[in-house]
Amino acid sequence: MNGRGERRTAWRVHGLSVTGYRHRRDGVPCQDAWNADDSGPVTVLAVSDGAGSRPRSAEGSKIAVKLATDHFGRTVSGRRSDAATVHGLLRTAFRDVRDEFLHETAEAPDDFAATLTVVVIAPTWIGHLSVGDGFVVLRAGTEDGTPQFHLLPTAPEVSEYSNETVFLTSSDADKWVRTACVRDTGVDGVLLSTDGLAQAALTNSYGRSQIPNASFASTMLASLERAGDDPHGDTEALAAFLRSDKVTAVNADDKTLLRAVRS
Numbered sequence: 001m002n003g004r005g006e007r008r009t010a011w012r013v014h015g016l017s018v019t020g021y022r023h024r025r026d027g028v029p030c031q032d033a034w035n036a037d038d039s040g041p042v043t044v045l046a047v048s049d050g051a052g053s054r055p056r057s058a059e060g061s062k063i064a065v066k067l068a069t070d071h072f073g074r075t076v077s078g079r080r081s082d083a084a085t086v087h088g089l090l091r092t093a094f095r096d097v098r099d100e101f102l103h104e105t106a107e108a109p110d111d112f113a114a115t116l117t118v119v120v121i122a123p124t125w126i127g128h129l130s131v132g133d134g135f136v137v138l139r140a141g142t143e144d145g146t147p148q149f150h151l152l153p154t155a156p157e158v159s160e161y162s163n164e165t166v167f168l169t170s171s172d173a174d175k176w177v178r179t180a181c182v183r184d185t186g187v188d189g190v191l192l193s194t195d196g197l198a199q200a201a202l203t204n205s206y207g208r209s210q211i212p213n214a215s216f217a218s219t220m221l222a223s224l225e226r227a228g229d230d231p232h233g234d235t236e237a238l239a240a241f242l243r244s245d246k247v248t249a250v251n252a253d254d255k256t257l258l259r260a261v262r263s
Contacts (some may be wrong), residue, residue, distance in 0.1 A: 021083040021252040031058040032256040035065035040076035043121040049194035051113035058168040060112030086181040090129045113167040133165045139189030139216040149212035189221040196253035
């Protein structure tokens with residue numbers, strides 16, 4: 001299990017990565033990673049999924065999230081910006097991350113292949129960037145007293161006929177980057193995850209497009225909001241749930257959940 005647990009600022013942040021069943025069975029370490037930074041004017045959240053077929057992808061995911069919090073924190077300030085400016089800053093930060101990632105892994109970049117999903121929380125907007133198959137769910141507003149959950153745009157499929165995804169090391173990674181800028185001060189909860197939790201956290205609507213599983217998202221954010229005085233115990237309880245037969249039955253991959261709620 002990876003993770004440093006909870007941070008307390010204007011947003012309460014908690015991250016956790018657990019090794020999936022297949023990797024536990026085969027003695028392979030977790031290839032997911034997460035990181036968060038709130039030391040600057042914005043809070044930066046990042047998750048990454050190392051490519052299972054690449055020999056050093058566990059290292060790659062750790063490098064990716066560390067570079068993401070460093071570069072997005074420096075590049076994307078919390079000042080009031082129009083949407084076009086936010087999109088531009090997100091892409092600039094991504095290119096800086098990718099350039100440094102390729103520099104650090106120059107010996108064999110493809111061996112370190114990993115996805116990247118980033119959220120930047122500023123006072124008046126939330127920025128999102130993803131390359132690969134991670135996803136982000138926001139909690140904002142209510143309808144008849146029921147909290148509403150919103151899936152941010154996910155990266156387009158590489159191919160209609162395959163389950164391929166894109167990595168930081170992909171030659172055309174910049175082509176597949178997806179960005180979003182949300183201006184809604186009612187957002188009070190954020191979930192980031194790698195694709196290992198897609199089946200649990202998302203569901204298909206009647207139109208076949210994916211939507212958040214409100215029960216899952218509500219439970220995950222509520223448990224952070226009512227976290228007690230034993231962060232280690234709270235983390236162990238969440239880890240046990242993510243490794244449970246119920247969750248593993250729908251996806252045996254590594255799983256990462258990074259949560260943030262307003263304090």
